[in-house]
Amino acid sequence: MPELPEVETSRRGIAPSVVGHVIKQVIVRQPKLRWPVAPEVIALREMQVQGLTRRGKYLLFDFTTGQMLVHLGMSGSLRVVPTTTPPGKHDHVDWLLDSGCSLRLTDPRRFGAVLWNTQGAAHPLLAHLGVEPLGDAFDGAHLQRQAQGRQQAVKPFLMDANRVVGVGNIYAQESLFMAGVHPARQVNRISAVRWQAIATAVRTVLEKSIAVGGTSLRDFLHADGKPGYFRQELQVYGRAGEPCYRCGALIRQIRQGQRSTCYCPHCQT
DNA sequence: ATCGGGACCTGCTTGC
């Protein structure tokens, strides 16, 4: 999936085809995603999409009666296709638009979600999310405050959406390489200067990735079907056993909380 | 309150 840059790339890609348009019908072929597709979404008809924003990795479609939340999970993607396009095996939801096109959700692993948030309410899944990494509230001091009194390695800490949103397995690894910090370093052993370096690296990596359309590994494609080009910028992710581009040392791989982590044993301390 | 691990799914790659 989609970490923040891929979600943001999807948002920008589909927005022109979706915002201001009217949903004529919603077709759900497979309602069993991470949670069942919300009944309010299935019932959407003759409703205009007022806006499309993003919070963390959630896409938020605004309607006058409430808000539709779409999460892409691990393998989800959204595309805009002519409504006549025959659905594939994992095309679980179509939103038929008044333009003759459809917004189509594809998600082989079905870890994604399509939920509904009634007007005015704060959805429980959004309630405890941390700050946006590209916003003003995100800096080294914020990370250091969040780390206060914690006993945890910095890599899983960065991936915790309750601290800062949008940083997944790829960008946590890339950011720590850029900041020169070892992924297993405990958060209570990081100086203010290094927290600032980490924050700057997170912001830089995410912005660079968004600028080139995100990272396409196997299945992530844009709304128009084109891939993102950040894959060729990756410094450590997926490079175990290969030489570090900066110093030549061999990239190592470890496991942290069921997820693999690659890092340079020389550049990251 | 904080943590680590299991759970949810399918598909692709790897190794015997």
Next chain:
DNA sequence: TGCAAGCAGGTCCCGA
């Protein structure tokens, strides 16, 4: 060639 195990961009929920 075939089959099973292991791994993959996320994150909620449970028990310790």
